[in-house]
Amino acid sequence: MEVHQRLMWARLNVGRYKTASDAARAMGVPIPTYAGHENGSRGLTRATAERYAAFFKVAPEWMVFGRGAPRPGVAPPSEDREPKTIPDIPFADEPATNVSGPVALPRAGVGRLPIRGRAAGGPNGKLVMTADAVGWARMPASLQDVPEAYGVFVHGDSMLDRYESGEFLHVNPVRPVRRGDYVVAQIREQDGFAGYVKRFVSRSATELVLEQLNPPEGEDRLMRFPADRVVAVHKVVGTGEP
Structure with missing residues (x-):
């Protein structure tokens, strides 16, 4: 068990704070900061852990x-x-024409939204996607009847001025994706599976094209991925506190 998992256990065990947001408010800590510590996407210093x-x-x-x-x-x-990584859970094959095809996901519980993905570092906001939830957030009313729903944190500044680093996004995998929608794209890589929060441009039998609004220096505004590496493209349907 890692320190962020012990932190979540401590919060839940104390019995007063149902969500990471509740605990952050009680301590006077910014919600994205504490939520990142608890879900493992932000590093923890010893002094902060002791606090x-x-x-x-x-x-x-x-x-x-x-x-x-x-x-x-x-x-x-x-x-x-x-938490297990995505390769431990089989994925259903996704036809190239199906933008939001099936993918193995943690199931949302009553009133709880699973948080997926860890920050991978780098300027383009790449996530290391996980099959198990890395944390849990409050379920928004709009996703109560969507057991496949999940949430992710934005990392980096590649999507300014739409999303800021640390912002929490709600994702609905069953909603159709159209040009201009904001999405979480899951991409197969040599060492696992990556996730990218970007704007959807197009998808064909040969490639997926995404747009980053504030590309890091030296990177193109458009990101292109071969179709055979695309696992799923899921629609972002809102933002909120975790």
Whole structure:
């Protein structure tokens, strides 16, 4: 179990804060900052982890290093693994003409929206996509009846002026995608699966074309991916607090 997973456990175990946003408000921490610490997309310093440990009343040694028990007389969580990556779960083949085809997703629970993807670094906002949820957010009313729905955090500035880094997006995989829509594109790579939050331009039997509004220096505004590497293209339907 990594430090961000222990942080989520501590929040849920204390019993007062149903969401990451609730805890962030109570501590006076910016919501994107705390949510990033809890879902693993932002690094945690030891001092910050110890501050969280004090707030959630768990042992600093357990929060920072996973040593000992979170509290006297409380057994540590038994789960001790990283979230599985997408290659562990088979994907259905997606026809080139189907923009929002089937893909293995964590199932949303009642009132809970799974958060997917970890920041991969780099200026273009690339995500490392995960099949398991890396965290949970409040389910928006518009997605209550969409069990495949999920959320992602924006990383980097490649989509300014539409989305800022740290903004939380709601994704509906069953909605059709049209030119000009904002999407999460899942792309097969040599070492796993990547996700990109971009604007949809076109998709053909040979390639997917996406647009980044604020391309990093040295990169083109348009991103092109061969069709055989495209796993899915899912529509962004809103933003909100996690």
